[in-house]
Amino acid sequence: MTDFTPNEMMTIAASRELSNDDVCFVGIGAPSAACNVARLTHAPDITLIYESGTVGTKPDVLPLSIGDGELCDTALFTVSVPEMFRYWLQGGRITTGFLGGAQIDKFANLNTTVVGPYDHPKVRLPGGGGAPEIASNCGRIFITMALSKRGFVEKLPFITSMGHGEGGDHRERLGMKTKGPTRIITDLCILEPDPVTKELTVVSIHHGVTRDQIVDNCGWPIKFAGEVIETPVPTEIELATLRDINARTKKAHQGNKEAA
Amino acid sequence: MAKIVSLAEAIGDNVRDGDTVAMEGFTHLIPYAAGHEVIRQGRKDLFLVRMTPDILYDQLIGVGAARGMKFSWGGNPGVGSLHRFRDAVENQWPRPLEIEEHSHAAMANAYEAGAANLPFAMLRGYIGADLPKVNASIKQITCPFTSEVLAAVPAIRPDVTIIHAQRADRKGNVLIEGIVGVQKEAVLAAKRSIITVEEIVDELAPPSPNSVVLPTWAVTAVSQVPGGAFPSYAHGYYPRSNAFYIGWDEIARDRESFTAWIKENVLDAGPEDFARHAGRKPAKAA
Numbered sequence: 022m023t024d025f026t027p028n029e030m031m032t033i034a035a036s037r038e039l040s041n042d043d044v045c046f047v048g049i050g051a052p053s054a055a056c057n058v059a060r061l062t063h064a065p066d067i068t069l070i071y072e073s074g075t076v077g078t079k080p081d082v083l084p085l086s087i088g089d090g091e092l093c094d095t096a097l098f099t100v101s102v103p104e105m106f107r108y109w110l111q112g113g114r115i116t117t118g119f120l121g122g123a124q125i126d127k128f129a130n131l132n133t134t135v136v137g138p139y140d141h142p143k144v145r146l147p148g149g150g151g152a153p154e155i156a157s158n159c160g161r162i163f164i165t166m167a168l169s170k171r172g173f174v175e176k177l178p179f180i181t182s183m184g185h186g187e188g189g190d191h192r193e194r195l196g197m198k199t200k201g202p203t204r205i206i207t208d209l210c211i212l213e214p215d216p217v218t219k220e221l222t223v224v225s226i227h228h229g230v231t232r233d234q235i236v237d238n239c240g241w242p243i244k245f246a247g248e249v250i251e252t253p254v255p256t257e258i259e260l261a262t263l264r265d266i267n268a269r270t271k272k273a274h275q276g277n278k279e280a281a
Numbered sequence: 282m283a284k285i286v287s288l289a290e291a292i293g294d295n296v297r298d299g300d301t302v303a304m305e306g307f308t309h310l311i312p313y314a315a316g317h318e319v320i321r322q323g324r325k326d327l328f329l330v331r332m333t334p335d336i337l338y339d340q341l342i343g344v345g346a347a348r349g350m351k352f353s354w355g356g357n358p359g360v361g362s363l364h365r366f367r368d369a370v371e372n373q374w375p376r377p378l379e380i381e382e383h384s385h386a387a388m389a390n391a392y393e394a395g396a397a398n399l400p401f402a403m404l405r406g407y408i409g410a411d412l413p414k415v416n417a418s419i420k421q422i423t424c425p426f427t428s429e430v431l432a433a434v435p436a437i438r439p440d441v442t443i444i445h446a447q448r449a450d451r452k453g454n455v456l457i458e459g460i461v462g463v464q465k466e467a468v469l470a471a472k473r474s475i476i477t478v479e480e481i482v483d484e485l486a487p488p489s490p491n492s493v494v495l496p497t498w499a500v501t502a503v504s505q506v507p508g509g510a511f512p513s514y515a516h517g518y519y520p521r522s523n524a525f526y527i528g529w530d531e532i533a534r535d536r537e538s539f540t541a542w543i544k545e546n547v548l549d550a551g552p553e554d555f556a557r558h559a560g561r562k563p564a565k566a567a
Contacts, residue, residue, distance in 0.1 A: 049359055072385060073307050073460045085523040086358030088308025088460045090514055102307050102332070102463045103389040111386065111405055130409075134382075139415045145370040147356030147363075150333070153410045154386040183409025195408050196429070274523040 025255050027208035028167070030227050032058060032263055033255045035119075035165040035206040044068040045117045046110065046155050051165045052119035053083050054263065055206075061262045070115065072151040074100045083270040106151070110158050118159030120152055120182070121166055124174050127220050127241050128191075129164060129184030129202035131156070132177045139179060149181040156182035161200040168207035174240040185219035209235050211252060220244060227252045283453030283476075283500040288509075288552045291475045291502040292318045296327075300440040303330040303471065304337060306513060307462030308358060308521070312445040313337050314509035314555045315477050317547045319443075320344050328379075330439055332388045332463060336512070336529050339363040340547070342378060343539050349379035351437070353388045360526055364533040374536070382416055387434045392463050394436035395470025406432040442471035445510045446495075447517060449478045450485040453497035459516030461493050468495055477506040479518050479559065508558035519560030 025033075035055035039045060041064045047056045057080065060067050068077050073088035077097030084092050093099050100109070109115060122131035123146050133152060137143030156162055162184070166172055184202045185191060192201050205212040211225040223235060223245045236243055255263075286294070296302060296319055304312050316337040319327075329338055329350045335357055341347050343365030355366050369378040383391070390402035403422055413419040413432070422433040444464045446457045455476050457464060468474045476495070481503070487494060497503075512525035532542050546554075 073309070073462070075460065084359070085526065086308045086521070088358075088462075089523070090309070090459070090516055090520055093309075093459050093516060099460055101461050101465065102385070103393045103466055106386040106389045107393075107404075134411070139411075142371060145362075145367045148352065148354050148382055149384050149410070149412065150354035151385040153384040153408075153412065154404070154406050157408045158405070180409065180411045186409050191409070197408060274527065 025260055027227070029260060029263055030252070030255060031165060031167065031206055031208040033259045034211060034227070034252050035163065036062065036259070038163050038204055038206065039064050039067055039117065041066045043117045044070065044115050045119055046070050046072070046115050046151075046159055048120050049084070049087050050121050052121055054266070055165060056119055057083060057266060058259065058263050061266065062259055070105075070109065072102070072105060074102055074105045076100065076109070081269065082273040083266060085274050106154065110154060113158065115158070116160040118155040118162045120155060120162060120164050122152075122164070122181070124172055124177055125164065125166060125184075125205070126174060126177045128186060128188045129205060129214060129221055130177055130180045130186065131164070131182045131184065132179050134179045134181045136178055152182040156184065156201070157197055157199060159199060162202040163204050163206065164202055165206045168209045168235065168238045170238060170240045173238070185214055188219040189217070191219075209238065213246070215244075222246045223249060225250050225252045228254045283497045283503045285449070285451070285453055285481065285503050288315060288318050288477060288504040288506055289322070291315075291504045292322055295441050295473045295475055295501055296322070296324055297440070298324055299326045301328040301330060303437070303439040303442040303467045305331060305442065305444055305462060305464050305467040306510070307333060307460055309460040309462065309513060310445045310457065310464065310510050310515060311335070311337055311513035312443045312477055312509065313511060313513065314506040314552045315443045315445070315475060316341060317550070318552060320346060320543070320547050330437060332385055333358070334366065335363065336526065339365040339533055340543065342366050342369050343375070343533070344543055345375040347378060348376070349381065351381040351383070353383045353385045357526055357530060360530050364530070365539060368536070381418060382412060383419070383434060384412065387419070387432065388437070389463055389466075391434050391437040392466035392470050395438045396466045399436055401433050401435050403431045403433045437467075437470055439467070439471040441473040441475065442467040443475045443477075444468060445477045445515065447478065447515055448480050448482050448485065449476065449503045450482055453500055453503045454485050455495040455500060455503060456485050456487055457493045457495070458488065465493055465495060469499060473501040475502045475504070476500055477504050477509040479507055479509070479515050481505045506552045506555055508555035508560070509552065511555055511558035519558060
């Protein structure tokens with residue numbers, strides 16, 4: 022078997038969640054890598070959408086920002102940002118949203134706004150951007166984040182985007198008709214919300230990872246499903262595809278550091 | 282009709298202390314040269330508006346030009362934090378910054394409402410999110426037909442909007458291509474507008490009949506500043522300098538290195554210094 026890092030396993034496991042039929046709203050970072058690995062392996066006809074307005078984009082290198090020229094150059098078409106959020110996202114045309122975040126709780130609510138009180142934050146994070154409405158308007162949400170006590174916390178200081186709220190039927194009570202987060206892909210395991218309580222539960226453990234490692238890296242007493250499988254290890258094609266795109270990306274984003 | 286003037290004149294005539302100023306550009310076509318001219322002319326107490334404040338607003342905040350900011354995502358895309366923005370929010374340096382925070386969907390809708398001369402925008406937004414708890418300008422409205430409860434936010438009506446575009450003709454009609462962001466809406470929502478362009482040409486020569494054009498009678502001032510979007514980019518002219526965005530993290534982390542950078546590259550420089558980033562002229566331009 023080929024060697025792979027936990028991060029590579031996470032990205033590849035996340036890419037497998039996507040299919041050719043998905044119309045996917047892509048977040049920057051790990052989601053972008055996963056979505057493009059899916060496109061370059063098992064889902065060549067997937068539609069990738071970035072919030073800058075590019076629809077059906079096929080970047081050769083991963084964008085550093087959601088609006089790199091590469092995205093527009095390779096897109097089927099590009100729309101204005103108001104149109105993107107009004108017609109395509111709020112209009113219900115997007116099957117899957119792929120998000121990351123700084124913090125997540127056991128009901129898959131995400132925080133990318135502040136750590137500490139809002140008015141006197143310990144850490145001021147970038148904020149929600151598109152996430153609040155991506156989380157409620159896409160058919161379903163996948164989340165990819167490394168498992169750590171800092172990131173997987175018992176209580177969020179701020180809910181930037183709602184996952185399953187307080188659990189149970191909270192989304193339905195608020196009038197939401199979309200599924201919300203259905204899979205959380207980490208570097209150690211994959212989580213799914215319990216069908217009734219919506220609490221995140223481990224359903225698949227990556228090769229070589231122990232239950233203790235998962236428990237030790239989560240900020241709440243994490244639950245395991247009755248039947249837990251082992252995540253299939255990356256294939257050579259998946260790994261080669263990911264490493265190729267990462268290498269192309271790294272090369273493209275270096276260059277001279279000339280100042281304005 | 283738009284006046285075609287120098288950048289110094291455009292900023293001097295149209296940006297006043299205390300103004301609400303939107304400098305838009307969704308990653309693409311960010312008006313860096315114009316923002317630097319605002320810093321050089323020493324404008325203060327500005328209320329900045331922008332969906333994705335990145336390095337340019339980090340610079341305006343770091344020099345103390347802003348009293349507040351309305352935004353939806355404030356970071357260095359793909360790199361991390363805006364350190365000058367964080368220093369202002371976390372430590373009130375160089376001065377406190379009042380913030381009004383929204384989501385992208387709300388800001389985009391609010392610009393459209395401004396352009397459409399409506400008092401507010403509504404959207405199916407912020408459901409289950411905490412922002413409405415800390416932002417009093419996010420309210421709820423009930424649909425008079427279905428009784429669905431929706432989010433409402435005030436229209437954005439800047440005193441002045443500043444954007445960068447590919448080119449203008451000699452009458453001041455302006456063409457924008459590529460990722461067009463929210464620029465058209467931001468210009469039409471504003472009382473006054475300044476557009477810097479890569480070049481001024483005899484014929485606009487739109488690449489297709491449906492190109493985004495802002496007609497001269499909807500624009501206040503146009504200035505030719507080749508390279509004026511660097512280190513962001515102008516589609517068809519020059520690429521985004523991702524290396525600059527990565528390098529900015531280190532410059533902005535420290536107050537002294539930031540201040541030294543501003544002195545050398547903004548205060549002691551001019552819009553002509555952007556020309557070396559201008560790149561090639563597109564084949565289609567006249």
